[in-house]
Amino acid sequence: MNKETLTLAAAAARGLAIDAIHACSSGHLGLPLGSAEVGAVLFGESMQYDPATPKWLNRDRFILSAGHGSMFIYAWLHMAGYDLPLEEIKNFRQLHSKTPGHPEFGETPGVEATTGPLGQGVGNAVGYAMSGKMAAARFNTDEHTLFDHHVIALAGDGCLQEGVVAEAVAFAGHNGLDNLIVIYDSNDVTLDAMAEVTQSCDTAKRFEALGWDAVTIDGHDMDAIQTAMSNAKSQDNGRPKIIIARTEIGRGIPEVAGTAKGHGEGGAKFAEGARAGLGLPADEHFHVHPEVREYFAAKAKKCTAAREEWDKTFAGWQKANPENAKLLQAAIDGKAPTDTAKAIPEFAADFANATRAAGGEVIQAVAEANPMLVSGSADLYGSTKNYIKSSGDWGRDDFGARNIWFGIREHAMGAILNGLAYDGIFRASGATFAVFADYMRPSIRLAALSHLPVIYIFTHDSVGVGEDGPTHQPVETCSGLRVIPGLDVIRPGDPEETAGAWAAAMERTDGPTALLLTRQKVVTQNSIASADRRSGTVKGAYIAVKETGDLERILIATGSELGVAIESAEKLGGGTRVVSMPCMERFDRQTDDYRESVLPAACKNRVAIEAGVGGLWHKYVGDAGKIISIDRFGISAPGNTVMSELGISVDNVVASA
Numbered sequence: 196m197n198k199e200t201l202t203l204a205a206a207a208a209r210g211l212a213i214d215a216i217h218a219c220s221s222g223h224l225g226l227p228l229g230s231a232e233v234g235a236v237l238f239g240e241s242m243q244y245d246p247a248t249p250k251w252l253n254r255d256r257f258i259l260s261a262g263h264g265s266m267f268i269y270a271w272l273h274m275a276g277y278d279l280p281l282e283e284i285k286n287f288r289q290l291h292s293k294t295p296g297h298p299e300f301g302e303t304p305g306v307e308a309t310t311g312p313l314g315q316g317v318g319n320a321v322g323y324a325m326s327g328k329m330a331a332a333r334f335n336t337d338e339h340t341l342f343d344h345h346v347i348a349l350a351g352d353g354c355l356q357e358g359v360v361a362e363a364v365a366f367a368g369h370n371g372l373d374n375l376i377v378i379y380d381s382n383d384v385t386l387d388a389m390a391e392v393t394q395s396c397d398t399a400k401r402f403e404a405l406g407w408d409a410v411t412i413d414g415h416d417m418d419a420i421q422t423a424m425s426n427a428k429s430q431d432n433g434r435p436k437i438i439i440a441r442t443e444i445g446r447g448i449p450e451v452a453g454t455a456k457g458h459g460e461g462g463a464k465f466a467e468g469a470r471a472g473l474g475l476p477a478d479e480h481f482h483v484h485p486e487v488r489e490y491f492a493a494k495a496k497k498c499t500a501a502r503e504e505w506d507k508t509f510a511g512w513q514k515a516n517p518e519n520a521k522l523l524q525a526a527i528d529g530k531a532p533t534d535t536a537k538a539i540p541e542f543a544a545d546f547a548n549a550t551r552a553a554g555g556e557v558i559q560a561v562a563e564a565n566p567m568l569v570s571g572s573a574d575l576y577g578s579t580k581n582y583i584k585s586s587g588d589w590g591r592d593d594f595g596a597r598n599i600w601f602g603i604r605e606h607a608m609g610a611i612l613n614g615l616a617y618d619g620i621f622r623a624s625g626a627t628f629a630v631f632a633d634y635m636r637p638s639i640r641l642a643a644l645s646h647l648p649v650i651y652i653f654t655h656d657s658v659g660v661g662e663d664g665p666t667h668q669p670v671e672t673c674s675g676l677r678v679i680p681g682l683d684v685i686r687p688g689d690p691e692e693t694a695g696a697w698a699a700a701m702e703r704t705d706g707p708t709a710l711l712l713t714r715q716k717v718v719t720q721n722s723i724a725s726a727d728r729r730s731g732t733v734k735g736a737y738i739a740v741k742e743t744g745d746l747e748r749i750l751i752a753t754g755s756e757l758g759v760a761i762e763s764a765e766k767l768g769g770g771t772r773v774v775s776m777p778c779m780e781r782f783d784r785q786t787d788d789y790r791e792s793v794l795p796a797a798c799k800n801r802v803a804i805e806a807g808v809g810g811l812w813h814k815y816v817g818d819a820g821k822i823i824s825i826d827r828f829g830i831s832a833p834g835n836t837v838m839s840e841l842g843i844s845v846d847n848v849v850a851s852a
Contacts, residue, residue: 198417200490201239204274205231206473207483209447211273212266213470214480215287215294217463222288222296224451225444225458226264226351230380232415233349233440238271239494241424243344245502246276246495249304252330252527253344253505256323256618258308260316261351261380262297269294272305274483276495279304281481300617300645308617309645312637314357315610317377320348321363322614322623324375324435325589325599329569330620332595334519339512341505344374345428351380352390355398359637362607364435368406371433371591376424379437380414382444386458402437414440433591447473526567526620529648529704536698536729538564542690544721550755551654551712553690555580557697562586562597565701569615570652571599571625573608578714579626579654605631609638616647622701626652629711630660630669632676642707643681649707650700656686656711657806659755659838664831670807676709677779677811683708685778687732688757689717691725692777695732699781702733711754715834718758731775735782736793740764740773748800748852751776751815756804756843763848771852772798779811802852806843821851 208231216222238244242255259268266287273279279293286292293303297311307323310316323346331342354360367375379398383390399409408430412419420440427436445457448469456462462469467477475482513520525532539560542553562568562583569589576582576598586597601608608625615623632639632653642649658668676684685700685708687693693712700708720728723739731737736751740761747770752760757775764771774793776782782790794801794815801820803812809824816822825841838844 196236196240196417196421197490200486201235201417203484204239204487204490205235206475207274207487208234208267208270209473210470210475210482211270211284213448213463213466215266215284216460217466218285219288220460220463222266222460223263223458224448224460224462225382225384226261226380227267227270228446228448228457229382229442229444230264230267230349230414230440231446232417233378233380233420234267234271236417236420236424237347238275239490240421241428242347243501244275245498246305247499248502249277251502251505253342255344256307256320256346258316258320258323258346258348259298259310260314260320260348260354262310262316265294265296265298267349268298268306269303272303274487274491276491277305285481308614309641312641313353314359315637315641317348317350317354317360318363318607318610318638319614319617320346320375320377321367321372321607322611323618324367324372325611326615326618326620327374328372328594329589334523336512336516338515339508341509341512345376346374347376347378349378349380352382352385352394355379356394359606359610362604363610364402364407365405366601366604366607366611367435368402371406372435373431373433375435376427377435377437379439380442381439382442384444384453384455384458386455388455398437398439406434408432408434408436409439411439411441414442415446522566523620529619531565531701533564535561535564535701539694539698541725542694542719544719546690546719547716548690549713549716550687550690550693551578551580551714553693554652554697554710554712557694559584561697561701565622567620568622568624569597569599571601571608571612573601573605573625573627573631574603575627578628579652581624581626581652599625601625605634606638609635612649613638613642613645613647616642616649617645622648622650624650624652626654628655628667629653629672630655630667632672632709639676639682639707639709640679643679646681646705647707648704651707651709652712653709654712655714656754657713658825658829658841659713659715659806659834661715661834661837662831665828668829668837670825670827670829673711673805673807674811681706683778683780684711685709685732685781686711686754687777688752688754688775689720689728691720691728692732692775695729696777698729699733699778713755715755717755720757720761732777733781734785734789735778735780736774736776738772738793739775740771742772743769745770746772746795746798748772748802749774749794749798750802750804750848750852751812752804753777754805756806759843759845759848760804763845763852766845766849767852776815802848804843804848806838806841823848823851
């Protein structure tokens with residue numbers, strides 16, 4: 196390790212952060228300055244990567260969980276040779292730059308996850324580490340090792356205080372993810388005050404108790420950092436690693452270093468004095484010493500050479516394992532190896548059960564057709580019905596299995612599923628009761644923001660849950676999910692619509708999908724062709740019952756309320772059309788002609804029916820229509836009784852229509 200050059204690199208990283216944040220008067224200086232030596236060792240020595248091939252399959256994955264310190268990763272990606280030119284550093288936090296305020300997946304080469312909401316990055320790193328273990332188990336052979344990389348996350352006090360991290364690190368320790376390394380930037384400071392105001396935890400003992408190895412080092416001592424990293428990467432002992440790096444926040448700006456004022460951009464006003472203290476030239480901002488440039492240019496050549504050697508191994512593996520090679524390539528390309536929709540058998544006409552039960556049958560066919568699909572549950576497999584029967588239980592005893600027991604850790608499940616999806620090898624899905632979706636909401640929001648094709652299976656989707664009462668009856672959850680941009684929310688009304696919902700979820704690769712399924716039995720709508728129910732669900736909405744006379748009214752329903760609408764139409768007569776709308780978002784993406792064919796503008800007499808809050812349905816019923824909804828919390832009683840008591844009944848629909 197060339198410490199002299201890496202010391203110059205650390206100074207340059209600090210200077211780039213100071214100059215970028217000073218230029219836009221916005222940003223967080225504390226971590227980029229405090230962890231500069233950590234960055235120098237990671238990118239200059241310890242990590243396995245190739246800036247010319249940012250998505251190399253066997254690269255070490257680096258996740259900046261403390262995403263507010265984004266100039267840390269931008270500075271090091273720039274110096275390491277990624278496609279992030281100096282002009283982009285100068286455009287920090289500016290419109291359409293590759294250096295947004297917090298790192299965003301897909302915007303900047305080398306950024307592995309969208310981070311900023313504290314703790315999410317640690318959960319993502321756990322998901323990445325899971326993906327690495329799964330890939331190694333699935334594809335490595337005695338002759339060819341494709342996957343032996345590590346996942347490194349840099350986190351701060353704010354990350355470790357968040358509950359999502361408590362859940363995620365417990366899961367990682369229990370399952371023996373020894374390819375995971377968390378570097379804790381421990382500087383005794385949070386944004387508002389010194390950390391002692393809000394924490395007094397012995398972090399090393401906490402992590403050791405959870406099954407981790409822990410070591411505490413001087414975070415400015417590059418020899419100590421390198422030794423800790425080398426030890427962490429070499430110990431395949433079934434224990435994840437945390438390196439507690441004691442650092443000084445805002446190091447390099449004496450006026451704020453080591454204080455809460457060093458967290459944000461407050462130190463930028465002392466930029467010129469700080470630059471001088473760092474030995475940076477007074478007449479050149481955004482300066483990187485030529486020796487640093489030369490060092491990282493040489494490093495990049497070594498990285499590329501290492502990746503090319505791996506390419507030879509990969510080519511040999513492809514030749515020896517053609518079927519697995521096709522499977523892996525399809526996964527990387529985001530393509531299903533077979534037509535999922537065709538792989539799902541038609542349900543028997545006498546099938547009479549909840550859509551969660553239908554989903555439990557559908558996922559078996561989907562999993563058979565898509566070997567890279569994994570399915571997890573937050574301690575509710577028996578209720579959510581998403582266990583893949585052809586596989587075993589994933590964990591330290593079988594990293595190749597496909598069923599993930601997350602335990603009662605919904606928040607971490609969401610972040611971990613995102614990590615799996617970011618890695619782009621496996622198709623991630625996870626389940627819990629719909630009422631607990633809000634425990635996962637920050638992760639779902641980030642999945643939508645990052646265009647991740649995660650599939651959420653939310654069962655017990657309405658007041659039809661029944662006797663468990665209002666604490667478990669999600670009246671607002673479905674609409675609350677629908678307002679997340681980029682998230683498809685599908686409430687199928689019968690088993691064939693459930694099949695269509697799964698087909699829609701699997702075909703979507705540019706964002707997440709939430710399937711909301713019933714606890715209670717629903718009527719199988721055999722009067723509607725199976726193909727129509729499936730294709731109609733994929734389109735978001737379709738005509739379930741066509742009027743037999745002049746069109747007088749339209750009933751629009753979703754989920755279990757579809758049966759109520761169809762029975763109501765029978766009483767209302769031949770002028771009534773029933774539209775099933777399992778997914779607003781998919782319907783809104785259809786052509787104008789298709790939407791008009793389903794909901795003709797000329798028919799103003801419309802009634803929407805959903806066992807939940809109704810505000811979003813105004814878009815489809817208009818000012819002249821009516822909404823039958825539940826705009827209050829539920830009650831404890833049998834499900835059918837609750838539905839009827841709260842107005843989801845044929846009599847109420849007929850009267851309203």
